[in-house]
Amino acid sequence: MQHGKYRFIVGFLVAPLVLYAVFVIWPFIQSIYYSFTDWTGLSPDFKMVGFANYTRMFHDDVFWKSLEHSVYFVVLLPLVTLSLALFFAFMLNVGGRRRKGAAVTGVRGAGFYKIAYFFPQVLSIAIVALLFRFAYNPNDGAFNGALKAVGITWQPEWLGDPKLALWAVMAVLVWSTVGFFVVLFSAGMASIPKDFYEAALLDGAGRATTFFKITLPLLWDTIQSGWVYMGIMALGAEAFATVQIMTVGPGGPAYSTTVLPLYVYQSAFRDANAAYATTIGVALLIVTLLFAAVVMRLGRRERLEY
Amino acid sequence: MKTTETPDTPPSAAPGSDSATGGGVPGPGRRVSKDDSAPEGKKAKSTEGGVLNVFSHGMLILWAFMVVLPLLWAVMTSFKDDGSIFGSPWSLPHKLHFENWSRAWNQAHMSDYFANTIIVVGFSLLGTLVLGSMVAYVLARFDFPGNRFIYYLFVAGMSFPIMLALVPLFYVLNNMGLLNTLPGLILTYIAYSLPFTVFFLTSFFRTLPTSIAEAAFVDGASHTRTFFQIMLPMARPGLISVGIFNFLGQWNQYMLPTVLNTDPDKKVLSQGLVELATSQGYKGDWSGLFAGLVMAMLPVLAAYIVFQRQVVQGLTAGALK
Numbered sequence: 054m055q056h057g058k059y060r061f062i063v064g065f066l067v068a069p070l071v072l073y074a075v076f077v078i079w080p081f082i083q084s085i086y087y088s089f090t091d092w093t094g095l096s097p098d099f100k101m102v103g104f105a106n107y108t109r110m111f112h113d114d115v116f117w118k119s120l121e122h123s124v125y126f127v128v129l130l131p132l133v134t135l136s137l138a139l140f141f142a143f144m145l146n147v148g149g150r151r152r153k154g155a156a157v158t159g160v161r162g163a164g165f166y167k168i169a170y171f172f173p174q175v176l177s178i179a180i181v182a183l184l185f186r187f188a189y190n191p192n193d194g195a196f197n198g199a200l201k202a203v204g205i206t207w208q209p210e211w212l213g214d215p216k217l218a219l220w221a222v223m224a225v226l227v228w229s230t231v232g233f234f235v236v237l238f239s240a241g242m243a244s245i246p247k248d249f250y251e252a253a254l255l256d257g258a259g260r261a262t263t264f265f266k267i268t269l270p271l272l273w274d275t276i277q278s279g280w281v282y283m284g285i286m287a288l289g290a291e292a293f294a295t296v297q298i299m300t301v302g303p304g305g306p307a308y309s310t311t312v313l314p315l316y317v318y319q320s321a322f323r324d325a326n327a328a329y330a331t332t333i334g335v336a337l338l339i340v341t342l343l344f345a346a347v348v349m350r351l352g353r354r355e356r357l358e359y
Numbered sequence: 360m361k362t363t364e365t366p367d368t369p370p371s372a373a374p375g376s377d378s379a380t381g382g383g384v385p386g387p388g389r390r391v392s393k394d395d396s397a398p399e400g401k402k403a404k405s406t407e408g409g410v411l412n413v414f415s416h417g418m419l420i421l422w423a424f425m426v427v428l429p430l431l432w433a434v435m436t437s438f439k440d441d442g443s444i445f446g447s448p449w450s451l452p453h454k455l456h457f458e459n460w461s462r463a464w465n466q467a468h469m470s471d472y473f474a475n476t477i478i479v480v481g482f483s484l485l486g487t488l489v490l491g492s493m494v495a496y497v498l499a500r501f502d503f504p505g506n507r508f509i510y511y512l513f514v515a516g517m518s519f520p521i522m523l524a525l526v527p528l529f530y531v532l533n534n535m536g537l538l539n540t541l542p543g544l545i546l547t548y549i550a551y552s553l554p555f556t557v558f559f560l561t562s563f564f565r566t567l568p569t570s571i572a573e574a575a576f577v578d579g580a581s582h583t584r585t586f587f588q589i590m591l592p593m594a595r596p597g598l599i600s601v602g603i604f605n606f607l608g609q610w611n612q613y614m615l616p617t618v619l620n621t622d623p624d625k626k627v628l629s630q631g632l633v634e635l636a637t638s639q640g641y642k643g644d645w646s647g648l649f650a651g652l653v654m655a656m657l658p659v660l661a662a663y664i665v666f667q668r669q670v671v672q673g674l675t676a677g678a679l680k
Contacts, residue, residue, distance in 0.1 A: 058501065061582035065497045069490040069553060070509070076550035077516055080524035080531060087527060094530065141422060144415035160415055168667060169423045172430065175663045175670060177611030179629035180655055183636055184433055187649070195432045232426065237675045281518075289520045294613045298633055314522040318618065321526045334523030341520050 084331040094327030106332040116333060118308045119316040120340070122219060126226075126287040126312060127344050131280050134227050138234030139276070141170070143264055145235070146242040147250070167239060170232030178229065178291050182298040185225045186212070189299070212300055215309035222295050222310055226287065234279055241275040242268060277348060284344050288337065289314055313337040430656070437649040459650035467644075469651050471624070472631035479541055479627055480609045483548035487605050488598060490549060491556030492564075496586055498557070499564035500572075510561065516554035525618045532619060539622040547615055552605050559604075559676065563597035564590070603666070603673030610659065628655050 088106055092099035110116050145163040160166075173181060188195040189211035197208050212218050245268065253263045269276075286292075293314040297303045304311030304319070313333060321330035437459055439452040463469050498510050528547070529538065537543030567590065575585045591598070616630045626634060632655050636648055663670050 057582060059503070062497050062501055062503055064583075065493040065586075066509070069494045072490070072546065072550050073513065073516070073553050075531070076528065076547055077524060077553075078512065080527040081519060083527040083531075084523050094526070141419065144419055160419065166419050166423060167671075169426055171671060172426055172660070172663070174674065175607055175659050176656055177613060177629040177659075179611070179613035179633055180652060183633060183652060184429060186636070187436075187645075188429055188432065195429065228425070228429075231422070233674065236671055240675060285518055285520075289522060290614045293522065297617070298636075314520065314614075317522045317526065321529070322618070327526055327530075330526050331523065334520065334526065337520045338523055341518060345518055 084334055087328050088332040088335050090328050092328040093325050094321060094330075095325050099328065102328075106329050109329065110332050110336065115308055115311060115316060116336070119304075119311045119313045119333070120336065122311060123288055123292065123313040123337070123340060125219065126223065126292050127284045127340070130223055130226055130287045131283040133223075134230050134283060135234055135276060135279060137227070138231050138238055139269075139272075141166075141231070141235045142238035142242055143268060145239055147260065147263070147268070163239075167232075167236050170235050172232065173229040174233040176229070178294045179298055181229050182225060182295045185221075185228075186299045189221055213306060215306050218300055218306065218310045222299055225295055225299070226291055230283065230286075234283075237275060237279060238272060241272045245271050277351075280348050281345055284348065285341060288341050288344065293318065313340070430660075433649060433656070434653050437646065437653040439646060439649075441644070441646050456646060459646040460654065462644070462647045463651035463654060467635055467647055467651055468626075468631065469635075469654055472626055472628045472655075475541065475625055475631075476610065476628040479544050479548065480606065482545045483552065483609050484602065484606055486545065486549040487552040487556055487609075488602055491553055491601070492560050492591065492594065492598065493586070494553070494557050495560030496564050496590060499561045500569075510557075513554045513557040516551075517558065521551060521614065525615070529618060539620055539625060541625060544616060544620050544625075544627075547619060548609050548612065551615065552609065556601050556605060559601045560594070560597055563594060563601075567593050599669060600673040600676045603670055604676070607659070607670075607674065 087099075089101055089103060090099045091102045091105070145160055145166055191197055191208060191210050191213065194211075196211065200207060209217055211221050249267050249271075250263055253267055258266070292312045296310050296312050296315050297318070300306075300310040302308075302311075304315055314337065317330045317334045317337065320333060321327045435452060438455045438457070440456050494509075494513070498506055532538040532543050532547070535543075537546065571593070572585050572589055575589050580588070611629060612627070613629045613633075616627050617633075620626065620630070623634070632651055635651055
């Protein structure tokens with residue numbers, strides 16, 4: 054059985070590892086190195102400049118704005134999305150009228166709701182962002198049209214208003230991801246033994262108590278991994294796509310919506326300042342790792358086996 | 360070789376995942392029959408359940424409306440002419456303007472974007488599954504120095520911000536002559552899909568029984584043959600889950616092509632559509648644009664409705680473990 058084992062292992066690993074090293078690992082290492090140079094990206098010549106890029110970054114207002122918005126994204130988005138999703142999932146699984154034979158039941162039509170809620174998850178975030186860019190259009194968009202139709206004269210500029218734009222973008226991400234977590238948490242709740250609920254209800258506990266004392270602790274592992282997953286998306290690809298597609302500028306008006314991944318992209322490919330872009334990218338990396346570490350630490354509690 | 364006859368169930372058969380997608384029957388109701396401890400109708404009926412029931416239904420219906428309405432609005436708008444889009448965004452189209460769709464398909468290059476996307480996703484999905492399962496199988500079933508290191512190298516790739524790597528990658532691809540080419544995009548898609556695929560399939564291969572592979576060795580099959588003819592077919596449920604996950608991720612990909620594929624002729628779907636929105640915005644062809652938007656949404660939505668159960672399982676499989 055050991056015959057040719059190592060030849061087989063090497064044969065299977067070499068192609069994927071080379072591809073992964075060249076396209077993923079190597080660029081990551083390179084970008085950290087480039088953050089200490091004055092490389093523009095246009096010419097192959099560059100020299101080491103030490104921490105000059107980092108000094109510049111700490112004095113860059115646009116960077117601080119991007120960082121602030123990215124922190125909003127990573128703190129608020131998972132909080133709102135996961136809370137909404139937990140609420141809906143609890144309603145779907147435990148909120149139903151009591152029927153014979155079961156202490157807790159889901160609402161009627163729970164299957165239908167899960168199918169409907171999951172819809173946005175299969176769409177490209179770019180297409181969702183585009184759709185909402187039109188819906189937010191102040192003159193002929195769906196939102197202001199609906200406001201007018203019900204007799205409200207308030208016609209906000211949405212994406213054109215520096216005070217509203219960031220929230221308008223975040224709302225789109227909530228809209229598109231809640232359904233995924235409803236389905237995820239529903240699956241988790243369905244695997245909690247019904248005896249727990251029965252025992253609690255017999256002892257006179259209300260629905261709210263059962264939610265906080267039974268559902269939430271037993272679902273904690275799933276919530277935690279969902280939180281990390283959502284946070285990484287909100288710091289990276291999804292924030293980039295929504296802000297880049299929806300906002301004016303992009304990142305405007307007046308830098309009110311710019312986020313770190315967008316600023317990396319603009320510095321590298323619009324301003325031809327690749328070294329500075331990688332510096333901001335390193336900041337993004339640090340924020341991401343800090344976030345993951347904090348969530349993992351928060352969640353450290355005894356695992357309940359059931 | 361390890362003998363890993365773990366009692367763990369494979370991810371796709373995890374408890375609860377079957378009721379996650381249950382049709383009209385709510386999940387919990389079905390599972391109760393297993394543990395027969397439910398006392399039959401003994402509970403006193405309280406009004407609490409009724410009030411809560413009305414409230415929860417209200418909230419649930421409201422959110423369902425909020426999810427479906429924007430999609431319906433887009434479909435409706437794609438059949439209207441430009442004048443009525445501006446005048447009254449919520450009115451039904453007076454007449455179905457199918458010419459919007461043909462204009463988007465032919466003149467606005469939607470057909471090209473579809474063709475490019477199909478080529479890119481077809482090759483990348485195949486490459487991701489083949490390379491990913493090879494790595495995962497070796498990592499799951501063989502002990503060798505560096506096994507854990509390689510595993511964590513792949514797993515770490517899941518949490519790093521991709522944007523950071525894309526700046527140097529742009530110039531790496533440029534030097535290799537792969538920038539703005541479909542093969543370059545395919546290789547990039549595969550490389551960035553590997554972390555999750557390896558992570559998922561490694562734990563999947565660990566749950567498969569070893570006895571059948573051992574029997575194949577006794578009969579004289581090579582390692583390679585055992586993998587392709589015995590292990591891969593056994594891993595089918597895992598491959599389907601991770602395949603759907605990658606298919607949707609690659610089909611919907613926006614950030615990678617935006618940075619690495621800027622040639623107008625080679626654009627893929629979501630990227631092309633955004634480009635279209637910018638250029639058509641100036642030309643004022645809003646109806647054609649909405650037709651393109653709906654056209655891009657329909658295949659994925661149709662696939663979701665048909666393979667609803669598998670899609671939900673594939674997308675939630677990774678987070679459930």
